[in-house]
Amino acid sequence: MTPRIANTPATLIIVIAVQSLCAAFYLADLLFDGVMEGWAQVIQGDFFFEAAATLALIAAVVVETRFLMDLLRRKAYLERQVSIAAGAFHDIILDHFSLWGLTPAEQDVAQFTIKGMSITEIAALRGSAEGTVKSHLNAIYRKADVSGRGGLLSLLIEDLMGRPLLAQAPAEQT
């Protein structure tokens, strides 16, 4: 997600807050004038321009608030989609691991490999020798019947694209 999109609600909130303050100020000013000087004195000439401007400001605040709510809804929806996709991908990975009959240690190494870590990094994370990690990887590739990391990834992604994402989502949208 780019920072521009992430910060849009914040900018909008600030704009709404400032415009609400302005609208409240003009409204209060108008009411005070009416009460202090008598409405007959106030309701003429410039009054209609001021009233129209204030109403326009209030309308803008209402529209912006609706827009903000839409934006937040869309953001929440996208976040849900991403977590569904992540969950689906995780499910696919685990399905394949059990299908291939990977040992727990091999599953660990396979997860790290899919996340893009090098053999050196995996060895450091697991506290084992690089040779051990290499032999785990060879076993993984043999069991999955692929030639290397690229083959492993494309196997999983192919399966992910073949599955309907949304059908798997729990129907809990209330």
Next chain:
Amino acid sequence: MRHHRIWDPFLRVFHWALVAGFVCTALLTAPEGRLHQDLGYVVAALIALRLAWGVFGPRSAKFSVFVPDFAAVMAHLSDIATRRKRVYLGHSPLGALMILNLLASIALIALSGFLMTTSAYAGAKWVESLHETLVVWATGSIAVHVGAVLWESLRTGVNLSRAMITGVKDIPRDANIVP
């Protein structure tokens, strides 16, 4: 219904004493009178006690617990936008912002009112207009606060105003509690 004891007795007494203090001082007493000044000191003392309670008091009253960060405010707004029913055991993020606003503006009202009684600022026009503007601001804020409490009560199904009297929040089964 699950019952959660949230608000301690001091907090509740403070809340309703502040309501009474503000209404009496701002609306029912003559601004030039002795009573107006005395009530102003009472309100200032209430605010001072609340600030101390916010540092040394129980968890639900502590500023360090309920002052929200930006992410919490956004989460609360998102809940409203997506009609998600999540309830806060203590102050909600938007509610907390209103509390800070009211504490600050009422404290400033008391301060500017006190300044008008000192010889140095007795005739200063700007102190007087600051005092009056803040009273209008606080009154508007209180109206928004009451409206928001009623609206949040309807939205979440938790009777928030009763909780401020009894100290207990009754949370419906279908509402999730924000951790």
